[in-house]
Amino acid sequence: MHRALKLVRRRALSSIPVLLIVVTGTFFLLESATGDAVDAYLVSLGGGDAELARNLRETYGLDQSAWSRLWLYVSALARFDLGWSVAFNRPILDVILERLPNTLLLMGSATALAFLLGSLLGIVAGARPGSGVDRLLSVGSLALYAVPSFWLGLVLILLFAVQLRWFPTAGIESIASGKSGFDRAVDIARHLVLPVCALGFIYLALFLRMMRAGMAEIWRQDFVLAARAKGLARRRIVLRHIARNALLPLVTMLGLQAAAMLGGSVVIESVFAIPGFGRLAQEAVAARDAPLLMGIIVMSAILVILVNLLIDLAYAALDPRVGQGERRT
Amino acid sequence: MSKPLLQVRDLSVVYGRRNAATHALSTVDLDVAVGGRLAVIGESGSGKTTLALALARLLPPEAVVEGSIAWPGLDRSPVGGRDIGYVFQDPGSSLNPVLTIGEQVSEGARRHLGLSRGAAKKRALELLERVRIPDPEAALRAYPHQFSGGQRQRIAIAAAIAANPLVLIADEPTSALDMVVQAGIVRLLDRLVRDEGMSLILITHDIALASGLADAIAVFRDGRLVETGPTPQLLSRPANAYTRMLINSHIDFTSPRLIEAG
Numbered sequence: 268m269h270r271a272l273k274l275v276r277r278r279a280l281s282s283i284p285v286l287l288i289v290v291t292g293t294f295f296l297l298e299s300a301t302g303d304a305v306d307a308y309l310v311s312l313g314g315g316d317a318e319l320a321r322n323l324r325e326t327y328g329l330d331q332s333a334w335s336r337l338w339l340y341v342s343a344l345a346r347f348d349l350g351w352s353v354a355f356n357r358p359i360l361d362v363i364l365e366r367l368p369n370t371l372l373l374m375g376s377a378t379a380l381a382f383l384l385g386s387l388l389g390i391v392a393g394a395r396p397g398s399g400v401d402r403l404l405s406v407g408s409l410a411l412y413a414v415p416s417f418w419l420g421l422v423l424i425l426l427f428a429v430q431l432r433w434f435p436t437a438g439i440e441s442i443a444s445g446k447s448g449f450d451r452a453v454d455i456a457r458h459l460v461l462p463v464c465a466l467g468f469i470y471l472a473l474f475l476r477m478m479r480a481g482m483a484e485i486w487r488q489d490f491v492l493a494a495r496a497k498g499l500a501r502r503r504i505v506l507r508h509i510a511r512n513a514l515l516p517l518v519t520m521l522g523l524q525a526a527a528m529l530g531g532s533v534v535i536e537s538v539f540a541i542p543g544f545g546r547l548a549q550e551a552v553a554a555r556d557a558p559l560l561m562g563i564i565v566m567s568a569i570l571v572i573l574v575n576l577l578i579d580l581a582y583a584a585l586d587p588r589v590g591q592g593e594r595r596t
Numbered sequence: 597m598s599k600p601l602l603q604v605r606d607l608s609v610v611y612g613r614r615n616a617a618t619h620a621l622s623t624v625d626l627d628v629a630v631g632g633r634l635a636v637i638g639e640s641g642s643g644k645t646t647l648a649l650a651l652a653r654l655l656p657p658e659a660v661v662e663g664s665i666a667w668p669g670l671d672r673s674p675v676g677g678r679d680i681g682y683v684f685q686d687p688g689s690s691l692n693p694v695l696t697i698g699e700q701v702s703e704g705a706r707r708h709l710g711l712s713r714g715a716a717k718k719r720a721l722e723l724l725e726r727v728r729i730p731d732p733e734a735a736l737r738a739y740p741h742q743f744s745g746g747q748r749q750r751i752a753i754a755a756a757i758a759a760n761p762l763v764l765i766a767d768e769p770t771s772a773l774d775m776v777v778q779a780g781i782v783r784l785l786d787r788l789v790r791d792e793g794m795s796l797i798l799i800t801h802d803i804a805l806a807s808g809l810a811d812a813i814a815v816f817r818d819g820r821l822v823e824t825g826p827t828p829q830l831l832s833r834p835a836n837a838y839t840r841m842l843i844n845s846h847i848d849f850t851s852p853r854l855i856e857a858g
Contacts, residue, residue, distance in 0.1 A: 490693075493684055493755075496676050496677065496684075496756075497682075497707070497758075498708060500707065512692070587741070
């Protein structure tokens with residue numbers, strides 16, 4: 268697809284300044300916070316003298332000026348080197364790559380659940396605006412949307428893990444179970460059910476309401492009247508003519524929600540004790556590990572840029588009008 | 597005269613609740629002959645579009661309909677798309693922006709004629725040729741935004757006649773188009789109705805258009821049928837003062853200037 272390729276190239280170029288702004292902004296934000304990794308390390312040691320602190324700062328390059336450290340950071344970043352984590356005493360990239368898959372799995376599953384079930388229920392509600400089913404779903408989704416995700420997570424744990432014992436309470440997989448292949452996948456899936464529900468249900472409500480509102484809007488469009496004039500089956504009008512159009516804003520929403528979901532996963536990962544990306548951010552803050560936090564933020568930015576690129580590609584595939592104007596410029 | 601295609605008797609349409617009701621149509625009696633061409637003319641708000649929607653049974657659910665619309669020539673109740681084709685005023689909004697032209701033109705035929713996917717595609721191609729869309733093969737895969745207003749209206753007409761309806765209802769089919777394009781659409785409607793042996797109900801505010809295309813005219817005002825009759829008779833000897841006013845208010849090249857140069 269020629270149109271898609273152009274879009275990818277344009278986006279790849281424009282994401283470079285975005286990343287630079289994120290890096291610089293975050294760098295100075297972290298710089299303005301008092302205390303550094305050496306302070307945190309000395310606290311964990313139970314104290315130390317000024318000599319040790321100075322030596323440590325020299326080792327990690329923390330004694331240099333902010334600008335020169337920023338320059339070092341950016342030039343290292345250009346070589347895909349995120350630096351060294353003081354807290355973990357390992358390369359930051361390794362630490363992040365170890366945690367990222369868990370979060371991607373959690374976020375991906377939650378997004379899929381929210382989008383698929385949300386739009387499906389939205390179609391059910393929007394197929395007959397004002398009907399009993401519509402009202403029930405609208406009220407139900409509003410209630411769900413009003414619930415904070417950490418509370419929902421705790422309730423789910425209490426009910427399904429503690430009382431009913433259907434699912435494990437925490438973690439991403441059973442520790443030292445020795446499972447591999449399919450058994451391990453089932454084990455991870457069982458662990459993910461509750462956190463995915465806790466994270467996904469709130470967005471599900473959002474997608475449901477958007478889909479429903481979009482469909483109610485499109486019911487009034489001329490082309491729906493034209494489809495009715497053609498005597499088409501109601502099912503075809505609802506799915507092909509109305510839902511197909513109402514889906515477009517949901518796809519845009521999906522891109523915007525990707526960033527919010529990344530933030531939401533910090534909370535859910537804490538509640539369910541999942542060793543993921545969000546928890547890593549929390550640990551980095553606790554350890555005053557600024558380079559690690561930087562790495563996490565840069566990685567998040569790349570993730571959000573990638574997700575939005577995918578969303579734009581999906582949108583271009585769904586809406587034939589997109590990309591037409593760009594050809595002329 | 598043989599059995600008419602449709603007989604409207606004592607038709608009233610009321611919108612809204614009882615306390616804030618608006619009478620869109622009041623006690624209308626009207627016949628359309630088989631193969632006849634009826635123009636329904638009137639100003640905005642005269643109820644002509646309501647009549648068209650009522651005939652096609654497309655009125656919104658809050659509309660209260662009284663009286664009868666009978667189809668003597670049909671031994672069952674008419675089906676939208678199958679028996680009635682409907683062309684809307686603005687082809688920019690009556691075509692679905694995200695579905696291909698091929699799908700939109702053929703979906704009526706697939707539904708009512710039971711065509712397979714392949715046969716429906718052939719039918720769509722044939723229809724696009726008939727309404728003179730350039731390069732119909734490519735048009736099948738294209739989307740509405742890739743066509744001009746006039747072409748879109750031709751496509752909408754092709755979609756409306758896909759299942760060979762008995763009657764084509766055209767609600768202000770040229771009002772959203774510019775003059776030159778209008779003439780093309782009028783010629784197309786004229787040719788299609790003649791070739792297919794369809795009846796035509798043309799809703800318009802343009803008395804010149806009505807007189808050129810229709811063999812009978814019904815004049816509406818404030819939801820009531822003012823006068824109806826064969827076109828030549830109605831134009832030359834209008835019985836009603838309002839009809840006379842409509843005819844006289846028509847502007848053409850022989851009309852005096854509205855604003856004197858000075």
